[in-house]
Amino acid sequence: MFPKAGKDGIIDASRSPPAAWQPHGQSFVQSHFQAQYRSSLTCPHCLKQSNTFDPFLCISLPIPLRQTRVRAAAQRVPPAWSRVASGLGAVWLPR
Numbered sequence: 001m002f003p004k005a006g007k008d009g010i011i012d013a014s015r016s017p018p019a020a021w022q023p024h025g026q027s028f029v030q031s032h033f034q035a036q037y038r039s040s041l042t043c044p045h046c047l048k049q050s051n052t053f054d055p056f057l058c059i060s061l062p063i064p065l066r067q068t069r070v071r072a073a074a075q076r077v078p079p080a081w082s083r084v085a086s087g088l089g090a091v092w093l094p095r
Helices: 030-034
Strands: 035-044 049-057 080-084 091-095
Touching: 030 035, 030 049
Parallel strands: none
Antiparallel strands: 035 049, 080 091
16 A cells, blocks of 8 residues: 655655565564654755655663673692583593
8 A cells, every 4th residue: 555646746755654665574673663764855946855764773772870890710720630621611620
């Protein structure tokens, strides 16, 4: 269902249904948070109008106020130990 052409024979894309300009196979984020911004410009001499549609996402993400610190400790392993890989990661076992 597309809009009909105006008096000048031009179809106004701003009145077309969203399905006409939305791509197929959208993600959840696109279908819920994506929109289009319409900007219009009219020529003062010939009075023709130009419409531009710019897509944008309207989603805000929270930024944590507090920084978390990560502490790392270096550990010296005696040479009599060997590193063995296991299903849970690497472990140090005595030789």
